[in-house]
Amino acid sequence: MNLTMPMKKLISRFLTLTAATVTITALIGCASGTPVSGFVFSDVQGPVNATGALRGNLHGEACAASYLSLIALGDASISAAAKAGGVNQISHVDHTWTNVLGLYAQYCTHVWGSKGGPSPSSMPMKVPSPSAPVQVPAPAPTPAAAPTSL
Numbered sequence: 746m747n748l749t750m751p752m753k754k755l756i757s758r759f760l761t762l763t764a765a766t767v768t769i770t771a772l773i774g775c776a777s778g779t780p781v782s783g784f785v786f787s788d789v790q791g792p793v794n795a796t797g798a799l800r801g802n803l804h805g806e807a808c809a810a811s812y813l814s815l816i817a818l819g820d821a822s823i824s825a826a827a828k829a830g831g832v833n834q835i836s837h838v839d840h841t842w843t844n845v846l847g848l849y850a851q852y853c854t855h856v857w858g859s860k861g862g863p864s865p866s867s868m869p870m871k872v873p874s875p876s877a878p879v880q881v882p883a884p885a886p887t888p889a890a891a892p893t894s895l
Contacts, residue, residue, distance in 0.1 A: 805830020
């Protein structure tokens, strides 16, 4: 196949742009899991949920990690973190996220609480929906005033 010089340049530019796009996508998109993610390095914390329970002195942690954005292992669930810390009554849950160039990423769930209450495996934790509409009861109707004669 005989290609002209402008066609060779066009193909070369296309291949270079495609390779750059694939590389950037792999480094940024595959190892992101939080609303805030740095391209080179991330080390952030954030809330997950809070309950009405008093803050306990027990803390449990459960983590999952990703290697080279190819392999991900671990159990970062709330129940695994509660079990690791011996927490039966959860007061609040946070998470931490670390990412280094997409080569290594770690997501950890942190659970705080106390021993009181049911065990975490016997009762599922229900996370309230932030967009659930609030039902406000309508006011009771007032009786109509009887007409008065003059």
